[in-house]
Amino acid sequence: MPSTSKNFTAPSVPALNRESLRPDCSNCFALCCTALGFSRTIDFAVDKPAGTPCQNLAPDFSCTIHDSLRPRGFRGCTVFDCFGAGQNVSQNLFGGISWKASPESAKRMFPAFEIVRQLHEMLWYLTEAGTRTFDPDTSHQVDQLRRTIESAMTDARQVLSLNLGDLHARVRSVLMDVSEEVRASYLATGDDHLDIEFTPGADLMGRKLRSRPMCGANLRGAYLIAADLRDCDLSGADLLGADLRDARFEGADLSKALYLTQAQLNAAQGNTSTRLPADLDSPLHWSNNSQEHTRQRTE
Numbered sequence: 001m002p003s004t005s006k007n008f009t010a011p012s013v014p015a016l017n018r019e020s021l022r023p024d025c026s027n028c029f030a031l032c033c034t035a036l037g038f039s040r041t042i043d044f045a046v047d048k049p050a051g052t053p054c055q056n057l058a059p060d061f062s063c064t065i066h067d068s069l070r071p072r073g074f075r076g077c078t079v080f081d082c083f084g085a086g087q088n089v090s091q092n093l094f095g096g097i098s099w100k101a102s103p104e105s106a107k108r109m110f111p112a113f114e115i116v117r118q119l120h121e122m123l124w125y126l127t128e129a130g131t132r133t134f135d136p137d138t139s140h141q142v143d144q145l146r147r148t149i150e151s152a153m154t155d156a157r158q159v160l161s162l163n164l165g166d167l168h169a170r171v172r173s174v175l176m177d178v179s180e181e182v183r184a185s186y187l188a189t190g191d192d193h194l195d196i197e198f199t200p201g202a203d204l205m206g207r208k209l210r211s212r213p214m215c216g217a218n219l220r221g222a223y224l225i226a227a228d229l230r231d232c233d234l235s236g237a238d239l240l241g242a243d244l245r246d247a248r249f250e251g252a253d254l255s256k257a258l259y260l261t262q263a264q265l266n267a268a269q270g271n272t273s274t275r276l277p278a279d280l281d282s283p284l285h286w287s288n289n290s291q292e293h294t295r296q297r298t299e
Helices: 085-093 103-132 136-151 156-160 164-186 262-267 284-288 290-296
Strands: none
Touching: 085 103, 085 156, 103 136, 103 156, 103 164, 136 164
């Protein structure tokens, strides 16, 4: 389950309203633990069909093994982020009446949660895009899209009838425009300092990239699983959809990386010297591993 901590300062790149896009599990009917399914893998200890409660779900919608999810084989739960969709669906779209209290609502509530999560994720990226662009036209496009998405979440029926494909395409176009603008500010002298392999969707699994120049790199959708990015400066690097599972970021600067999410950080490795955007939290397992990572920095 994602962290519900509210103790964070204003972001280094101020967001318009990301507070509502952070999960508040206390106001959710455990929708991530019921609506979604998962298979037994390295991330989940058991199989769970979609639409069924997790075996670790308590009657009050809390998790009975929340403090030991990783050692109990449920690492996948610790890297999931609903972007605040859970509380929106539970409290706003369904008026605070749970699927337990009204079982017939589950067939609408669960699909609505999956859609609203995607909408909230779009809002997360658009909020950042709006603060990073200097182009008034792009800023106007961002505002229009944000209003369109927010107005689409007024009731469950409207949510379930949305054309998500069209919205995804429009949002993606704007995000790519902002990415080009931001990355250009870090690549004013050209791309010569970046390796050709740093391209969208690149396979960089396990690569040793420690201290390599990464400012303004286009890593959208890249596979960085278990890559060594210690001491790298990723200012202006586009990380939209990049797979950061077990990527090492000890000593790295992610404070001005583009399109970074809490879920990506939760899947990665880092320590207290990793610089983060101020509206994202350092995962608990980073502090638990800080002594080991500090020792490894001397390698």
